[in-house]
Amino acid sequence: MNNYTVEDVAKIFQYHPATIRRLIKKGRIFAFRLGNGKKSPYRIKHEEIERLIEIGFEEQIKELRIVLQDN
Secondary structure, three states, X not given: OOEEOHHHHHHHHXXXXXXXXXXXXXXXXXXXXXXXXXXXXEEEEHHHHHHHHHHOHXXXXXXXXXXXXXX
């Protein structure tokens, strides 16, 4: 089972790591932390990458932009 870093996922989908972190915080990408602290790094499971591809990651980004515009 592979787990990816935020930076790995950003490279896969060609987005900035900050965008990936924002999607994680908004609950659009499911991730877990290594450790208990706020600064513990996130990891994203391979299954989540497959889910993002299946649902269309571009749709996730469009949803995020809508949410950010509302705030």
